Amino acid sequence: MTRTLWDSTVGKKTVMAVSGIVMLLYLVAHMIGNLKIFFGPDEINHYARWLRTMGEPVLRYEWGLWILRVVLVTAVIAHGVCAYQLSRRDIKARPSKYVHSKPRASYATRTMRWGGVILALFVVWHILDLTTGTVHSGGYQHLHPYQNIIDTFSTWYGDVIYIVAVLAMGLHVQHGFWSAAQTLGAGSRTRDRVLKTVGNVLAALLTAGFISVPVGVMTGLVS
Amino acid sequence: MKLTLRVWRQKNADAEGAMSTYEVDGISKDMSFLEMLDTLNEELILKGEDPVAFDHDCREGICGACSLVINGDAHGPERTTTCQLHMRSFEDGDTIDIEPWRAAAFPVVKDLVVDRSAFDRIIQAGGYITAPTGAAPEAHSTPVPKADADYSFEHAECIGCGACVAACPNGAAMLFTSAKINHLNVLPQGAPERETRVLDMVAQMDEEGFGGCTLTGECATACPKGIPLFSITGMNKEWLRANRKVSR
Ligand code: HEM
Ligand code: SF4
Ligand code: FES
Numbered sequence: 001m002t003r004t005l006w007d008s009t010v011g012k013k014t015v016m017a018v019s020g021i022v023m024l025l026y027l028v029a030h031m032i033g034n035l036k037i038f039f040g041p042d043e044i045n046h047y048a049r050w051l052r053t054m055g056e057p058v059l060r061y062e063w064g065l066w067i068l069r070v071v072l073v074t075a076v077i078a079h080g081v082c083a084y085q086l087s088r089r090d091i092k093a094r095p096s097k098y099v100h101s102k103p104r105a106s107y108a109t110r111t112m113r114w115g116g117v118i119l120a121l122f123v124v125w126h127i128l129d130l131t132t133g134t135v136h137s138g139g140y141q142h143l144h145p146y147q148n149i150i151d152t153f154s155t156w157y158g159d160v161i162y163i164v165a166v167l168a169m170g171l172h173v174q175h176g177f178w179s180a181a182q183t184l185g186a187g188s189r190t191r192d193r194v195l196k197t198v199g200n201v202l203a204a205l206l207t208a209g210f211i212s213v214p215v216g217v218m219t220g221l222v223s
Numbered sequence: 224m225k226l227t228l229r230v231w232r233q234k235n236a237d238a239e240g241a242m243s244t245y246e247v248d249g250i251s252k253d254m255s256f257l258e259m260l261d262t263l264n265e266e267l268i269l270k271g272e273d274p275v276a277f278d279h280d281c282r283e284g285i286c287g288a289c290s291l292v293i294n295g296d297a298h299g300p301e302r303t304t305t306c307q308l309h310m311r312s313f314e315d316g317d318t319i320d321i322e323p324w325r326a327a328a329f330p331v332v333k334d335l336v337v338d339r340s341a342f343d344r345i346i347q348a349g350g351y352i353t354a355p356t357g358a359a360p361e362a363h364s365t366p367v368p369k370a371d372a373d374y375s376f377e378h379a380e381c382i383g384c385g386a387c388v389a390a391c392p393n394g395a396a397m398l399f400t401s402a403k404i405n406h407l408n409v410l411p412q413g414a415p416e417r418e419t420r421v422l423d424m425v426a427q428m429d430e431e432g433f434g435g436c437t438l439t440g441e442c443a444t445a446c447p448k449g450i451p452l453f454s455i456t457g458m459n460k461e462w463l464r465a466n467r468k469v470s471r
Contacts, residue, residue, distance in 0.1 A: 004422065004426075004466060005466065007426075007429070008425060008426065008429055008462075009395075009425075009428075009429050009434075009435035009436070010425055010435075010458075010459055010462050011466075012435070013435060013436065013459075014459075014463065086435045089393075089434055089435060090392070090393035090394070090395070090434035090435055090437070091393075091434075092327060092432070092434075093326060093327050093328065093393055093394035093395065093432055093433055093434030094325060094326055094327065094391070094392060094393060094394035094434060095327050096325050097325070098292060098295055098322055098325060099229075099231075099242055099320060099322060100292075100294050100295040100320035100322065101295050102295050104439075104441055104444070105392070105439035105440070105441065109437065109438070109439050110439075112437065175438070178438075179437075179438045181456075182438055182452075182453075182455065182456040182459065183438075183459055184459065184460075184463070185456055185457070185459045185460025185461075185463055185464075186456075186460075187453060187456040188453055188456065189451065189453055192453075
């Protein structure tokens, strides 16, 4: 069964759908966590500490966070590898273009591949910026996300990189959520409007929620 | 009507092809698109040139033999087969681009004719039932719920033309394959091979070098028989179910 899953176009797409939904659920939680910045430094700094103590006393300090990190890295790699392999296959299956061609699919549909690449690059930058502090613009302080976030969004490039990535994420989710439902066999004619609406609302809420943070810093609401 | 045609000409599978321009005059709005091409071919034959090769058979929209990508649309601007497309869909003086189906799994044989035998091999992998044939059985002996009968019939309408593959940016055969699977898998007659059918047909589809689905929906827009995009969703569901049931 594992071989059929991995060898098949439908199977690889299933891996993409499941890993995509795992990442999507994480994004919802991540966005809610980020919004705590609007309630002051104590709120969000305390939340950062809780991320390390969650699961205690069953788990030890930071175990929960590490489990989450492993799950997410696995999801990103599985998703990216399948996206790459399927895209290679798709391009090979249609070697010659039509002389008379017209783009028809929606913008979100046509940008899944490049949008995905933008997201992958962003994830690397984002971790080096706010998790490890390697490329951080101010003096990075562990467990002080409030000040770290203000530092990042006080630079023009920090704002630009972040906002471009969030917009790419919104488009990706807009086509991705509905696609995943079809891949997993959950779509149908009667359920289509509900699925499309949930995907659109999810994409809009995630985009607005994530973008509100740099906008908050830029407008001085968070300082 | 007077028209300018730009037609893909290719001597054989190995030759380089290119678009060639022709003028045709005296085309009636009531002609079908294929009759318009017949007119062009008659003129080419009189001039001693090689006529344009294109596929056709029933010319009544039921066999799936005719193809052609017309101005970038598989089967042209109307939702029907090329043989059922009429020249009233065009204007006097139009320039019309005519190309073959494009997909790695559908190599060009000559001009506008492509080899669609990959579809036959997908059918051979499981697009049948193994009941012994003979005299037609008593219809009432196998009750089929109305909703299932409708679902099956909707998918049975697929004529295997390949427009879905031609329209798909990934050269995927998902719509065709899903139509054939759903047609049989929902019926009691198709039940004995329900799992092997979907697993084997999807495996053969991949084997033939068709691409994967990115849910752009261009296949369902091009399909002359209105096979819906949800057909692919149904196939995915059957495939996942079969993987759970069959351990191999
Ligand atoms: C590592 C970076 C990423 C790459 C390279 C990438 C690439 C892709 C590609 C190429 C597709 C298929 C598009 C299509 O079928 O038209 C896709 C689908 C999808 N992506 Fe991503 N993506 C990435 C990150 C993400 C993230 C962060 C999420 C979380 C929200 C996500 C969620 C989804 C979902 C739910 C699907 C639909 C799966 C399906 O079609 O069944 N992706 N992605
Ligand atoms: S699904 Fe539609 S477009 Fe594809 S082969 Fe069948 S009839 Fe033709
Ligand atoms: S020639 Fe038979 S469907 Fe067009």
